[in-house]
Amino acid sequence: MITQGNTPGRRISPMTPAATSCRVDGQSPHRVSIQRRGPPFPEAPLAPGTAFRIRPGQAPERKRARFATMSTRQAVVQLLLIIIPVLLLSLVTATDGEKR
Amino acid sequence: MYAAHFAAGLAIKARAPRAPTWALLTGAFLPDILWIGFARVGIEPTAIANFFDDWSHSLAMVISWGALFALAFWRQGRGVVLAVWVAACSHFLLDLPIHPKFLALYPHSAIHLGVVTSGAIGARRYWFAQLAVVAVSTPVYVRGLAASGLRRNLVAASCLIVLTLHLLMYPG
Numbered sequence: 226m227i228t229q230g231n232t233p234g235r236r237i238s239p240m241t242p243a244a245t246s247c248r249v250d251g252q253s254p255h256r257v258s259i260q261r262r263g264p265p266f267p268e269a270p271l272a273p274g275t276a277f278r279i280r281p282g283q284a285p286e287r288k289r290a291r292f293a294t295m296s297t298r299q300a301v302v303q304l305l306l307i308i309i310p311v312l313l314l315s316l317v318t319a320t321d322g323e324k325r
Numbered sequence: 326m327y328a329a330h331f332a333a334g335l336a337i338k339a340r341a342p343r344a345p346t347w348a349l350l351t352g353a354f355l356p357d358i359l360w361i362g363f364a365r366v367g368i369e370p371t372a373i374a375n376f377f378d379d380w381s382h383s384l385a386m387v388i389s390w391g392a393l394f395a396l397a398f399w400r401q402g403r404g405v406v407l408a409v410w411v412a413a414c415s416h417f418l419l420d421l422p423i424h425p426k427f428l429a430l431y432p433h434s435a436i437h438l439g440v441v442t443s444g445a446i447g448a449r450r451y452w453f454a455q456l457a458v459v460a461v462s463t464p465v466y467v468r469g470l471a472a473s474g475l476r477r478n479l480v481a482a483s484c485l486i487v488l489t490l491h492l493l494m495y496p497g
Binding site: 294295296297300303304306307310311312313314315317318 | 327331335338345346347350351354357358361362364365366367370371470475479480482483486487490
């Protein structure tokens with residue numbers, strides 16, 4: 226279980242401030258300490274009450290578990306929502322710059 | 326923001342008619358385009374709990390990405406480069422008041438800028454806030470391009486497209 230600060234057994238809450246980042250202190254897999262300010266754990270969005278094991282020395286931010294990535298389909302849709310209007314508006318204002 | 330970025334791009338187009346529309350609009354959406362890529366590969370998590378978009382949307386990165394993108398148009402003149410860069414930077418200004426998370430000064434910065442999060446304001450109010458931006462930008466565009474000789478029906482058509490896009494995004 227990842228703990229926050231030096232209090233073994235305390236779970237990291239999903240309410241942990243985004244600027245808080247934890248790192249294993251290298252002495253025990255059950256102890257981590259807050260080392261620096263930074264982004265939230267980018268690869269491990271913690272669901273409420275989530276606990277998981279990490280090896281000593283393995284920073285949680287390196288753990289490749291449960292990415293909150295955008296799906297390919299979502300990405301394509303989002304891109305099309307931009308590209309199609311851009312093309313459409315470019316066509317409509319087709320007397321574009323270089324000519325004027 | 327969505328349609329508001331198009332409106333801003335078109336407003337800049339009115340000021341810099343030599344700049345290609347596609348470049349201005351792409352510039353206006355550059356941080357979002359990058360965000361889509363970063364979110365897809367996991368650099369910028371999209372979940373509300375750990376939403377992070379500093380690499381695409383922080384002030385320093387928007388300025389930098391915008392400059393890189395704008396420099397691709399250096400052959401078209403300083404005016405075009407500046408217009409494209411301003412279009413990219415307009416993204417930060419428009420996202421500054423309302424965004425899913427306050428915008429960082431630079432990646433991983435402890436300093437965040439913003440007025441209210443989109444979650445706090447609610448989807449409907451957010452939609453109306455964007456409508457206000459569209460309402461302000463569109464006349465700038467209309468006046469500028471009409472004066473530069475673009476046919477009025479085409480100006481009207483582009484305004485209609487932006488407005489339609491915004492209407493399509495009405496929440497619920």
